[in-house]
Amino acid sequence: MTPEQRRHLIYAPLRIWLGLCILLGLTATYAYLPHVPIKPIISLLIAAAKGALIVLFFMQLRKAEAIVRLAALVGVIWASFLFLFSFADFLTR
Amino acid sequence: MSPNTQEGIVDRELRSPSYLQNGTTIRSWLLTTDHKRIGILYAMSITFFFFLGGIAATLIRLELISPTGLFLTNDEYNRAFTLHGIVMVWFFLVPSIPTTLGNFLLPMMIGAKDVAFPRLNLMSWYLFIAGGLLTVLALIAGGVDTGWTFYTPFSTLYSNSHVLLAAMGVFVVGFSSIATGVNFIATVHLLRAKGMTWMRLPLFGWAMYTTSLVMVLATPVLAMSLLLVVAERAFGLPIFDPRSGGDPLLFQHLFWFYSHPAVYIMVLPAFGVVSEIITCEARRRIFGYQFMVYAMVVIAVIGFMVWGHHMFVSGQSAFASLVFSFLSFVIAVPSAIKVFNWTGTLYRGQIRFSAPMLYALGFIGLFTIGGLTGLFLASIPIDVDLTDTYFVVAHFHYIMVGGSVSAFFGGLHFWWPKITGRMYSERLAQFAAISMFFGFNFTFFPQFIMGWMGMPRRYHLYAPEFQPWHVMSSMGAVVLAFGYAWPVFYLGWSLFKGQRAPDNPWDATGLEWQTRSPPPKENFDRTPVVTDGPYKYHPQDSTPHEVEQAQAPQVP
Amino acid sequence: MSSDIIIHEPFETAARQKVAVPFGVWSFLATECLFFGGIFLFYAYARWHGGEAFSAGAKETDIWFGSANTFILMTSSLTMAIAERATKEGLVRLARWMLWATIGFGLAFLVVKGFEYRKDISEHLIPGPHFKLEQGPAAQFWAFYWTVTVTHAIHLTIGLGVVGRLLWIDRRGDLAPHATTAEGTALYWHLVDIVWVILYPLLYLVGRP
Numbered sequence: 001m002t003p004e005q006r007r008h009l010i011y012a013p014l015r016i017w018l019g020l021c022i023l024l025g026l027t028a029t030y031a032y033l034p035h036v037p038i039k040p041i042i043s044l045l046i047a048a049a050k051g052a053l054i055v056l057f058f059m060q061l062r063k064a065e066a067i068v069r070l071a072a073l074v075g076v077i078w079a080s081f082l083f084l085f086s087f088a089d090f091l092t093r
Numbered sequence: 094m095s096p097n098t099q100e101g102i103v104d105r106e107l108r109s110p111s112y113l114q115n116g117t118t119i120r121s122w123l124l125t126t127d128h129k130r131i132g133i134l135y136a137m138s139i140t141f142f143f144f145l146g147g148i149a150a151t152l153i154r155l156e157l158i159s160p161t162g163l164f165l166t167n168d169e170y171n172r173a174f175t176l177h178g179i180v181m182v183w184f185f186l187v188p189s190i191p192t193t194l195g196n197f198l199l200p201m202m203i204g205a206k207d208v209a210f211p212r213l214n215l216m217s218w219y220l221f222i223a224g225g226l227l228t229v230l231a232l233i234a235g236g237v238d239t240g241w242t243f244y245t246p247f248s249t250l251y252s253n254s255h256v257l258l259a260a261m262g263v264f265v266v267g268f269s270s271i272a273t274g275v276n277f278i279a280t281v282h283l284l285r286a287k288g289m290t291w292m293r294l295p296l297f298g299w300a301m302y303t304t305s306l307v308m309v310l311a312t313p314v315l316a317m318s319l320l321l322v323v324a325e326r327a328f329g330l331p332i333f334d335p336r337s338g339g340d341p342l343l344f345q346h347l348f349w350f351y352s353h354p355a356v357y358i359m360v361l362p363a364f365g366v367v368s369e370i371i372t373c374e375a376r377r378r379i380f381g382y383q384f385m386v387y388a389m390v391v392i393a394v395i396g397f398m399v400w401g402h403h404m405f406v407s408g409q410s411a412f413a414s415l416v417f418s419f420l421s422f423v424i425a426v427p428s429a430i431k432v433f434n435w436t437g438t439l440y441r442g443q444i445r446f447s448a449p450m451l452y453a454l455g456f457i458g459l460f461t462i463g464g465l466t467g468l469f470l471a472s473i474p475i476d477v478d479l480t481d482t483y484f485v486v487a488h489f490h491y492i493m494v495g496g497s498v499s500a501f502f503g504g505l506h507f508w509w510p511k512i513t514g515r516m517y518s519e520r521l522a523q524f525a526a527i528s529m530f531f532g533f534n535f536t537f538f539p540q541f542i543m544g545w546m547g548m549p550r551r552y553h554l555y556a557p558e559f560q561p562w563h564v565m566s567s568m569g570a571v572v573l574a575f576g577y578a579w580p581v582f583y584l585g586w587s588l589f590k591g592q593r594a595p596d597n598p599w600d601a602t603g604l605e606w607q608t609r610s611p612p613p614k615e616n617f618d619r620t621p622v623v624t625d626g627p628y629k630y631h632p633q634d635s636t637p638h639e640v641e642q643a644q645a646p647q648v649p
Numbered sequence: 650m651s652s653d654i655i656i657h658e659p660f661e662t663a664a665r666q667k668v669a670v671p672f673g674v675w676s677f678l679a680t681e682c683l684f685f686g687g688i689f690l691f692y693a694y695a696r697w698h699g700g701e702a703f704s705a706g707a708k709e710t711d712i713w714f715g716s717a718n719t720f721i722l723m724t725s726s727l728t729m730a731i732a733e734r735a736t737k738e739g740l741v742r743l744a745r746w747m748l749w750a751t752i753g754f755g756l757a758f759l760v761v762k763g764f765e766y767r768k769d770i771s772e773h774l775i776p777g778p779h780f781k782l783e784q785g786p787a788a789q790f791w792a793f794y795w796t797v798t799v800t801h802a803i804h805l806t807i808g809l810g811v812v813g814r815l816l817w818i819d820r821r822g823d824l825a826p827h828a829t830t831a832e833g834t835a836l837y838w839h840l841v842d843i844v845w846v847i848l849y850p851l852l853y854l855v856g857r858p
Contacts, residue, residue: 001740009734009743017727024719024849028712031854039857043850050723050846058730059839067282068671075679078310079686081397086346086690089401089413090697126658200659207659209669275676282672283665313680317687321796329777330792331784332691337776338702338786343694347687620661 016057023050108618111514111611126211127614132197133512134218135188142184142225147577149177153553154536154567160557170553171238172254178241183263184225186493187355190362191308192221192273194504195301197512199277201605201612202295204286204621209279217272224266231258240551242352243318245333245344249325257327260319267312267319270358274308277301286604288623292386295603295627296379299386300365303393307354307361311397315351318344342407349400357396359493360460361389363500364431367453370507371435372628373601374450375442379628380434388427388434395424405473406480414473421471428464432457447599448522452503455530456496463491466541481551484544487537495533502529502580509584510594514611517587522580529576535569602629670829674836685844688800692793692851699786704856706787709774710794714765715853718758719845725754726842729812733835737828744824744831748816751838755809762802794852801848804841811837 001009027046031039056062061072109115112129116122122130152173156165165173196214200207208214231237237259239248248256281302285294294302321344324330331337333344372379379385401409401417435457444450466488470476479485503526510516540548543562548555555563597606608617660666696703732747773781775795776788811834818827 001743005738005740009731009738009740013727013730013734016730017723020723020726021720024716024723027850027854028716031850031857034858040850040855043854047847047850051843054726054839054843054846058726059836064671065668068668068675071672071675071679074310075682078397078679079683079689082314082346082350082683082686082690083693085398085401085413085416086343086350086694088416089342089346089409090340090694092410092412093408205659209659210673211658213673271677271680275673275680278676279669279673280659283669284659309676309680310683313682313684314687317684320800321688321691324792324796328795330795331776331788332792332796337784337788337792338695338699339789340694340698343691347690350687 013058016053019053020050023053108609109613109615111609112614113514113611115614124215126207126215128196128200128208128211128214129512129612129614129616131214131218132193132195135192135196135221138218138221138225139185139188139193142180143577145229146177146180146185147574149173149180150570151574153177154570156553157555157563158560158567160555160560160563162553165553167553168238171240171551172236174551175237175240176232179228179237179259179263182241182355183266184221184228186359186497187270188221188266188273189359189497189501190366190504191277191301191304191358192217194297194366194501194508195277195304195362196273198508198605199280199298199301200284201608201616202298202603203281203284203289204604204617204623205280205284206615206617208276209283210276213272214276217269217276220269220272221266224262224264224269227258227262227265231255231262234258242348243322243344244348245322245325245341246335249322249333257323260322264316264319264323267316270308270312274305274312277305278309281305286621286623292383293623293626294386295365296368296382296385296389297362297365297603299389300361300363300368303389304358304361306393307358307396311351311354311358314347315355318347318351321347342404342409345404345407346400349403350397353400353403354393354396356489356492357392359497361392363456363460363497364389366500366504366507367435367456369601369603370449370453370503371438372630373507373599374445374447374453375439376445376630377438377440377442377628378630378633380437380440381430382626382628384430385434388430391427392424395420395427399424399471402471402476405476418471418473422468425464425468425471432461432464446523448517448519448526449503449507451523451526451530452499452506455526455533456499456503459491459495459499459530459533463488463496466491479544481549482544483540483548483550486550487540487544490537490540495537499529499533502526505580505584507599508605509587510598511605511610511612513588513591514594515587515591516594516598517591518583521583525576525579525583528572528579532569532572532574532576536566536573537569539563539565539569602627667829670833671836674833678836678840681840681844685797685800688793688797689847689851692797695786695789695793696855699789702783703786703790706782706790707852707855708857709772709782709791710853711765711768712853712857714761714768715849718761718765719849721754721758721761722842722845725751725758726839728754729835729838732815733831736824736831739825741819741824745816745819748812748819751812752809752816755805755812758805759802762798797848798852801841801844804844808838808841 023046027043030036030042055072061069112127122134125131152165156163156170156173162170196208234255236254237256238254239252239256243256243260281294281298321332325332325334331339333339333341335341368379368385399417399421401413402421405414466484470479470485470488506517506522539562543559546559548559548562594610596608596610604621604623607621656663656666660669728747728750732744732751735744735747769775773779774791776784776791780788780791782788815824815827815831815834818824818830824831
């Protein structure tokens with residue numbers, strides 16, 4: 001294994017993993033802190049950040065072709081339709 | 094489109110065998126990864142389910158001849174219309190055009206050797222069969238009585254029928270749809286022949302692409318809603334149960350998030366088929382190609398945002414109803430663009446009233462009636478009055494049966510020579526097309542009238558004043574059944590005794606016609622290169638009529 | 650660097666084929682996104698509608714099991730990412746070890762989940778006649794818990810199957826030319842991880858003191 005390969009194969013993913021672990025510690029700690037605001041939002045934001053790390057780096061969406069990115073994006077956009085229109089009903093009853 | 098097949102004629106002796114001769118054992122069919130053979134496998138399977146659903150329809154129409162019912166109990170009647178709905182929607186209409194004509198033609202139309210994932214394609218057929226077996230098992234075990242919509246809490250808490258088996262059947266067949274969808278999307282993106290740009294794609298290709306988009310993005314939500322039904326029914330987990338604070342409307346939202354776009358899964362492929370037939374049989378370029386494309390894309394996207402019009406009387410908020418109603422009107426615009434453009438295509442064309450053309454023209458008429466009555470139902474005040482009446486039944490049959498099934502039969506005839514290598518009897522086919530058109534209107538137009546008068550759907554006992562309309566409808570169904578069964582005979586005859594078909598009997602321009610009938614396994618003897626847009630039936634600036642006049646001998 | 654990919658039937662060029670697998674798998678992942686989107690909509694509705702009573706149900710989950718499993722699954726994603734990159738670089742030995750590690754972590758997740766289920770069952774946390782809490786939004790939380798964790802576990806088991814398939818390809822001795830297969834497998838495995846990462850706050854962090 002060349003040093004270049006070692007960097008690309010081992011260290012880069014390891015850094016992402018470390019980031020994930022830190023975020024996990026952060027979110028668990030925040031949930032137990034007394035008297036802090038907007039717990040659900042923070043926990044979901046951290047989950048989204050972890051998801052973004054996995055998608056962009058582990059799944060290499062950052063370097064993927066345009067159509068692959070499009071396919072990834074479409075799922076999220078369409079799921080938002082589901083939430084948007086269902087809650088348009090729930091919230092206005 | 095002019096593929097460069099002129100470079101040299103491949104010697105007849107050296108040509109590879111057609112896809113039909115390339116292995117003739119049962120095994121070579123069941124393990125095939127050839128998209129054309131998988132199309133045939135699908136065609137045989139959906140034909141079976143079409144007749145199964147047809148038997149249920151026959152029972153329903155017979156039962157409804159008398160206002161007091163003829164021979165079914167309440168429970169049996171519920172099971173009959175549920176079976177009809179489930180089988181026809183998921184085992185015939187949704188897979189009909191995409192998995193048969195789509196599988197067969199899409200790779201050929203874009204100049205590819207196969208779909209992007211041939212083994213996945215075969216797997217999707219096996220999933221279809223597995224889902225079909227589960228549903229047939231539910232039928233044998235005694236059937237389901239929830240209606241095809243599986244509405245909770247009835248389906249999860251009260252129904253004493255085989256909901257679980259049927260739901261699992263539909264769940265599995267959903268994954269077969271997803272597999273087909275993923276496959277087609279990747280095929281269109283990655284396997285277009287050299288020169289086949291997006292704006293040179295035949296409209297059938299665009300139809301398959303947009304349909305696949307809807308399949309891939311809508312079907313998983315159906316899978317989840319059925320999974321939740323199974324969880325509540327089989328394990329008693331309170332999900333939609335109002336006693337635990339659950340909301341049956343949540344189920345309806347999830348269900349219609351799939352099932353409304355599913356209507357577009359059924360009708361977008363029909364748009365594609367009809368565009369191919371009308372251009373060829375009118376010898377005309379399509380009127381407004383780009384708008385035809387945009388219309389399909391817009392329908393595929395907006396189709397996801399109108400589902401609440403199925404829930405106007407369910408207790409959904411007035412605001413949500415308003416939004417869904419508005420968007421339902423919006424989606425009529427691209428549909429109307431398509432109808433006008435087909436009509437515009439006919440203008441100054443040289444129309445051949447062949448059997449496929451009769452089916453296609455029938456499609457336009459029936460789809461227009463279905464679409465316009467859809468606008469009635471999209472407006473809330475009228476829908477409140479007409480919900481769960483025969484008006485709704487007639488409306489969606491005009492779209493799904495009058496529209497999609499006509500187009501399916503039209504496509505089947507149009508490409509029959511390509512698929513089988515045999516010609517069918519034109520006269521008999523025209524007769525079938527006409528009897529289908531009349532039988533259909535005869536069956537379903539009375540349903541508009543009695544629905545308007547207040548005849549509720551899903552009842553087999555009704556007030557006597559509706560009887561004339563029901564009798565008329567049932568008599569029409571006899572003609573319609575003839576229209577569906579008749580092609581089995583002459584097409585079956587053509588399979589064995591029909592005249593050998595030339596490569597391009599209709600003189601059409603699509604790539605699929607530039608190869609042999611039936612095609613070789615690799616589709617083309619020479620990989621085609623595309624240099625022009627589709628439907629080049631006449632020079633850009635003149636109609637075929639003008640061309641003919643210019644070439645006619647001058648009379649002094 | 651081994652770039653000699655086998656070209657399968659419908660493809661004319663290796664470049665197109667290389668895009669096909671990630672594109673196909675991502676399209677499938679979009680499907681998964683909507684599949685889980687459906688059950689998340691149930692969660693969102695129940696949490697919004699059930700309010701405090703819903704969070705009260707969530708208090709009964711065991712954060713230790715949940716956090717341990719999050720850690721395990723994130724680590725399996727790491728080994729999977731290394732395995733996939735190593736396959737692409739032709740470092741088959743490293744890839745093999747990392748695939749085995751991924752399977753190991755996946756199994757560990759299921760074992761921890763099994764212990765967690767045992768605890769849940771012994772505490773009567775299954776909605777029904779013997780349910781520990783009141784029927785109502787708390788029961789809805791647990792309906793969500795059971796449905797979604799079982800669905801996730803099934804996904805993970807399928808993931809174990811496809812990773813196992815890579816090892817089987819490796820046994821035949823041609824892992825390196827199957828780099829795109831490895832890529833598709835890795836994408837699926839990471840998705841299973843992401844679903845869990847989102848489930849973690851929804852199941853284990855709601856209603857902590």
